[in-house]
Amino acid sequence: MNALQYDRWKELSIGLARSYGALTPRRRKLLLEEVENCIDWVVCNGLDTVDDWDGTVRGDGNLYYEAASTRVDDYLWQHRYEFERTYRNGEVELVRGRFGDMLSACVRAGFDMAVAPSAGVIGFTIGDLRDVFDGDIPDWIADQFGEHKPALLEAGRDEGVWL
Structure with a gap:
C-alpha cells in the first residue's frame, strides 16, 4: 500500500462511518475514532506490510505480515468488539456486536475501494x-x-x- 491509498482508505472509511444515522453523538464520536484507530492498527508495521485483504505480505528475509483482515479481526478481538459466547450446551460461537459490525464494514469497504478489491461490503x-x-x-x-x-x-x- 502506498500513502495515497492509505489516505483514501481513511477518508472513505471515516466518511462511511458518518453515514450511520441512528447513533448518539457519543457513539458516533467513538465509531469515528475507532475506525481511524483500527486502520492505524493495521498499518502499524508500515504501509509496505499491507497489500491485500486476505493475503499475507512477505517482508525482508523470512518475515511475513498477516493479512489486513487478520489484523482487523485482532483489533476487534483486542477491543472486545468481537468475543466468544458459550452456550449452555457447551458450544462456543464467535460473536460480533452491532458496533463491531459497523466498524468492520467501514474499514473493509474503504480498504476494498482504496487499496485492493476483495469480496466487498x-x-x-x-x-x-x-x-x-x-x-x-x-x-x-x-x-x-x-x-x-x-x-x-x-x-x-x-x-x-x-x-
Missing part, C-alpha cells in the same frame, strides 16, 4: 458514498465499476452499492 447506499465526497463520487472509486460506471453515477440516493 453491502449495506451502504449511493447517497452514503456521495456524502463522503460532498456530492460527487471520485473517479478512483467510480472507475472500479468498469462498464457500470455510468449506472453508478446516475443511481438514486437510496440505491444500495456493493463496495
Whole structure:
C-alpha cells in the first residue's frame, strides 16, 4: 500500500462511518475514532506490510505480515468488539456486536475501494458514498465499476452499492 491509498482508505472509511444515522453523538464520536484507530492498527508495521485483504505480505528475509483482515479481526478481538459466547450446551460461537459490525464494514469497504478489491461490503447506499465526497463520487472509486460506471453515477440516493 502506498500513502495515497492509505489516505483514501481513511477518508472513505471515516466518511462511511458518518453515514450511520441512528447513533448518539457519543457513539458516533467513538465509531469515528475507532475506525481511524483500527486502520492505524493495521498499518502499524508500515504501509509496505499491507497489500491485500486476505493475503499475507512477505517482508525482508523470512518475515511475513498477516493479512489486513487478520489484523482487523485482532483489533476487534483486542477491543472486545468481537468475543466468544458459550452456550449452555457447551458450544462456543464467535460473536460480533452491532458496533463491531459497523466498524468492520467501514474499514473493509474503504480498504476494498482504496487499496485492493476483495469480496466487498453491502449495506451502504449511493447517497452514503456521495456524502463522503460532498456530492460527487471520485473517479478512483467510480472507475472500479468498469462498464457500470455510468449506472453508478446516475443511481438514486437510496440505491444500495456493493463496495
